[in-house]
Amino acid sequence: MTAPRPRPEVLKIDAYVAGESKLPGVNRIIKLSSNEGAFGPPPAASAAFARVAAELHRYPDGGSVELRRALGARFGLDPERIVCGTGSDELIQHLCHAYGGPGTEIVMSMHGFTMYQIAGTYAGSRVLKAPERNLTADVDAMLAAVSAATRIVFLANPNNPTGSLLPQPEVLRLRRGLPADVLLVLDAAYAEYVEQPGYDPGVALVDAGDNTVMLRTFSKIFGLGGMRVGWAYAPAGVVDALNRVRGVFNVNIAAQAAAVAALAEPGWVERVRAHNTEWRGRLTAALTAAGVRVWPSEGNFLLADFDTPARAAAANAALQARGIIVRGMAAYDLPHCLRITVGTAEECTLVAEAVAAFMASARADG
Ligand SMILES: *Cc1c(COP(=O)(O)O)cnc(C)c1O
Numbered sequence: 001m002t003a004p005r006p007r008p009e010v011l012k013i014d015a016y017v018a019g020e021s022k023l024p025g026v027n028r029i030i031k032l033s034s035n036e037g038a039f040g041p042p043p044a045a046s047a048a049f050a051r052v053a054a055e056l057h058r059y060p061d062g063g064s065v066e067l068r069r070a071l072g073a074r075f076g077l078d079p080e081r082i083v084c085g086t087g088s089d090e091l092i093q094h095l096c097h098a099y100g101g102p103g104t105e106i107v108m109s110m111h112g113f114t115m116y117q118i119a120g121t122y123a124g125s126r127v128l129k130a131p132e133r134n135l136t137a138d139v140d141a142m143l144a145a146v147s148a149a150t151r152i153v154f155l156a157n158p159n160n161p162t163g164s165l166l167p168q169p170e171v172l173r174l175r176r177g178l179p180a181d182v183l184l185v186l187d188a189a190y191a192e193y194v195e196q197p198g199y200d201p202g203v204a205l206v207d208a209g210d211n212t213v214m215l216r217t218f219s220k221i222f223g224l225g226g227m228r229v230g231w232a233y234a235p236a237g238v239v240d241a242l243n244r245v246r247g248v249f250n251v252n253i254a255a256q257a258a259a260v261a262a263l264a265e266p267g268w269v270e271r272v273r274a275h276n277t278e279w280r281g282r283l284t285a286a287l288t289a290a291g292v293r294v295w296p297s298e299g300n301f302l303l304a305d306f307d308t309p310a311r312a313a314a315a316n317a318a319l320q321a322r323g324i325i326v327r328g329m330a331a332y333d334l335p336h337c338l339r340i341t342v343g344t345a346e347e348c349t350l351v352a353e354a355v356a357a358f359m360a361s362a363r364a365d366g
Pocket residue numbers: 035086087088089090113156159160187189216217218219220225228229230
């Protein structure tokens with residue numbers, strides 16, 4: 001009766017379940033559950049990480065100045081309009097707390113990234129999920145969910161876990177349909193994997209006004225998920241708000257050094273993207289040939305549809321028996337699906353073989 005109790009919002013949150021990384025009794029694990037880079041970290045980032053080992057007694061640069069400069073140079077952006085975070089997750093949290101709160105609403109799409117729901121609920125906002133069309137965000141449904149209480153609309157583009165991309169004209173239509181005082185957060189964690197012509201990760205809309213934010217991360221194509229570095233490109237007012245509330249030394253000294261070095265690794269993004277495009281296609285073809293519906297993806301993962309939750313669970317178990325870990329999708333209201341990260345050529349081949357064997361035995365069982 002007398003133990004300390006958290007705010008009621010906290011107990012409404014289902015804790016985020018990260019991708020599994022271990023299977024009991026299995027020696028070689030093939031981890032395709034968290035959309036991590038297929039090739040490990042960029043070698044220059046590992047070297048930079050090792051070099052800072054002698055500097056660990058120093059506080060990091062609280063402004064991440066060198067990293068913001070490197071990002072500005074790489075992407076042609078003003079470093080003053082960039083805020084770095086402990087992963088983009090930290091920035092999602094701060095945006096929800098800074099712009100949301102009790103009495104406000106946050107809108108996301110039905111199968112959008114669950115961090116928006118967790119962070120929004122924690123902030124005290126009511127989080128509304130707009131229906132999708134063909135597992136793609138539906139602009140009309142999102143606009144219909146907006147009310148006078150709405151403060152933020154989140155859109156992951158491409159979306160995780162569906163892989164779907166909202167075409168740029170639709171993103172522009174979403175922004176045009178929103179009240180000017182509603183913050184649109186475009187989460188482009190998978191931007192570098194996109195092959196669709198005309199894609200803009202959000203830069204144009206950030207530049208066009210004072211109410212759109214773009215989020216990016218080092219956790220995906222740059223292979224630094226363990227370092228926790230993300231960044232926002234945002235209008236001056238949002239930059240100011242984030243800098244008031246973020247952890248003073250949020251991005252640690254090793255993470256800053258590794259991220260700067262990752263940006264300088266020659267040819268890294270081009271190589272990883274080319275591999276991903278090739279093997280995303282090959283894996284899609286192999287799973288489709290095995291009788292599994294695969295949703296079109298612009299990310300480094302595929303959403304594989306096994307028709308029923310029971311069959312998805314059985315497929316998951318069959319993969320785990322071979323040491324292959326993918327992601328169950330019950331938390332995303334897609335219990336009949338599994339999300340599979342595009343790994344190395346060998347990993348893709350093994351997961352395709354395992355799914356084909358499972359589907360063949362499922363057919364034999366009727
Ligand atoms: C992986 C991912 C992120 C990145 O999170 P970090 O905190 O930067 O590791 C953000 N948004 C989406 C949609 C993601 O899939």
